[in-house]
Amino acid sequence: MIKRQAEMSVDKTFELKNGKDTTTVVNILDVPEMYGTGRLFAVSIIPPGGSIGKHRHEGDFETYYILKGKARVNDNGNIVELDPGDMTHCKEGDFHSIENIGDCDLEYIAVILYSKE
Numbered sequence: 001m002i003k004r005q006a007e008m009s010v011d012k013t014f015e016l017k018n019g020k021d022t023t024t025v026v027n028i029l030d031v032p033e034m035y036g037t038g039r040l041f042a043v044s045i046i047p048p049g050g051s052i053g054k055h056r057h058e059g060d061f062e063t064y065y066i067l068k069g070k071a072r073v074n075d076n077g078n079i080v081e082l083d084p085g086d087m088t089h090c091k092e093g094d095f096h097s098i099e100n101i102g103d104c105d106l107e108y109i110a111v112i113l114y115s116k117e
Contacts, residue, residue, distance in 0.1 A: 001033075019097070021050030025110075038113035043067070046106040051099035057112075062096070063089045065109040070102035 011025040024045040031039055039060065046052065046069075054074055064073070064087060071082040074097040075090065081101065082088060090096040092115040100106035 016052045017055040018053035019051035021047050023052055040110055040112035042110050044108055044110045046100040048100050048103055052097060054095055054097040056095040057090050057092055060112050060114050061090060061092045062112045067107040069100060069104055069106035071106050072099045072101045
């Protein structure tokens with residue numbers, strides 16, 4: 001499969017998980033293209049001052065890989081700043097949030113895969 005940027009679905013969500021501003025999600029794969037293994041493989045974009053609020057993962061886990069910008073992450077209560085090339089992984093049952101603390105858009109790859117039973 002080849003998918004050009006213009007063919008990728010884009011979701012825009014205001015105050016995602018009670019965060020701030022609008023998060024844009026460019027879906028690299030749509031859910032049916034993940035064949036039941038997960039529910040997100042995307043590039044997420046958060047404007048300066050924006051965030052995705054604190055939320056817990058049940059039945060799945062999520063990994064962020066920072067591409068551009070500066071992030072503040074709440075990793076299960078541990079507050080850390082991340083730069084391009086850094087990653088964070090939220091295990092099933094844990095919680096996290098992410099905030100753009102830089103002066104340009106924060107861009108990162110986000111992957112949510114289902115946990116094995």
